[in-house]
Amino acid sequence: MDRRSFLTKTAVVGAAASTLAAPAIAQTNPRITWRLASSFPKSLDTIYGAADDLYNFVSEATDGNFVIQPFAAGEIVGALQVHDAVTDGTVEAAHTAGYYFWGKDPTFALGCAVPFSLSSRGMNAFMYEGGGNELYNEFLAQYKIIAFPGGNSGTQMGGWFRREINTVDDLRGLKMRIGGFAGKVLEQLGLVPQQIAGGDIYQALERGTIDAAEWIGPYDDEKLGFVKVAPYYYAPGVWEGGPMWHFYFNTDAYGALPENYKSVLRTACDAANVRMLSKYDYKNPTAIKTLVGQGAQLRWFSKDVMDAMFDAANRTYEEYSATNTHFANMWGAIKDFRSEYYTWAQIADYNYDTYMMIKQNEGAL
Structure with missing residues (x-):
């Protein structure tokens, strides 16, 4: 077989193969x-x-x-x-x-x-x-x-407040923009939840229509400018741990x-x-420093306040579990794993992270 004949036949075979392959690929990836x-x-x-x-x-x-x-x-x-x-x-x-x-x-x-x-x-x-x-x-x-x-998002912030929250009594009558389920829990402590779209929160805080608002965390919160009208920035957002x-x-x-x-x-x-x-x-570390530079005053909910929130949450879960099978099954599974997870988390990660935070605060990192 001469070279020209070989190349011609090879080209024909190649073209036929391409024709056959195309429908197969189309069927595989419609x-x-x-x-x-x-x-x-x-x-x-x-x-x-x-x-x-x-x-x-x-x-x-x-x-x-x-x-x-x-x-x-x-x-x-x-x-x-x-x-x-x-x-x-x-x-x-x-x-x-x-x-x-x-x-x-x-x-x-x-x-x-x-x-x-x-x-x-x-x-x-x-x-x-x-x-x-x-x-x-x-x-x-x-x-x-x-x-x-x-x-x-990881654990979110507890929100922006126009005044400090030192005791459970400070929550009574507080009008706060907060998500529906968490709002139902906090209602038990006298807080008055408000459903407000993200774009309307700033004006509501500025005018005093609401006293506080939770959104997400530093990177997203910075964009909405809450620091200008509600300087106390609380952590952690116990209603959104993960x-x-x-x-x-x-x-x-x-x-x-x-x-x-x-x-x-x-x-x-x-x-x-x-x-x-x-x-x-990656973005939150830079954003939180920016917010503090703009006047945000970091605060942490006291153990007494968080304990009251914890107890209110458990009452809510018991209420729903008594009448809703899907809720009872899934919340029961979360509770069982939560206990195991935090047993392990405090052994290694918690101690490592705590030590590294100490070194960071010492200026050693």
Whole structure:
């Protein structure tokens, strides 16, 4: 066979192989486009950014064949309507915080954060390894939703106050912008919870319509300028020790995905979950120094105040557990793991971190 004949036949075989391979690839990676409704504005680059991360990770892993296009709160549905939009199939996906929907059922909040639950690491351990996400999805199935962890802020701050909080009595009559489930707990101590959108909090504090407000933490709080109107910045946010955001997916849409796309999607959710916490851990140290420089006065809730909050939370959990099976099962599992987790956490991490903090305060780091 001469060289020209060989090259001609090789080219023909190569072209045939390409023709055969194309349909096979198309079948393996079909073109699918989803819409994701976020509960957050684009200005919250840490939280909203998780939806962008999901979009990028999934698209890159599938050569652009599986696209999950994110939309900010209000672009398709409002921030608090994303749950219903996934359930009825208006969108295939959402990125949200489960405690937004606690009014439908308090079990929603357990997947995100409730007072005196787990830290961010504890939540990851419980959700991934302790059966937490399976329990959450058993509950969510009735709403045609399957969920996977989609971010964490770490322990949040306790909020901005116009006056100091030294005793439990200082909470009585205090009008505070605070999330729904935590607000219900603190009502028992005489606090008056207020539901106010993030963009309206500053004006409410400035005018004295409210006395305090919790938002997230230094990086996000700095953007809203609370330090100018409520200088006392309290820690810790005991109602959000490790708040976990989730990606919600419509079960029909998820079930119709090829198995490799399901795997890519779950892995992308894991990556977005880790990346959000990393962003907060990187950005908050600089932000807290900036806020102190702007006049923020750091304060810590006393043990007496936190003990009163702890007792109020336990009364709330007992109340819900007595009448709600899903809540009782998931909260019971969280409590069991919480005890084990904090036994371990105080042995190694706590002592290491405490020593390193001492050295930092000595100026040795």
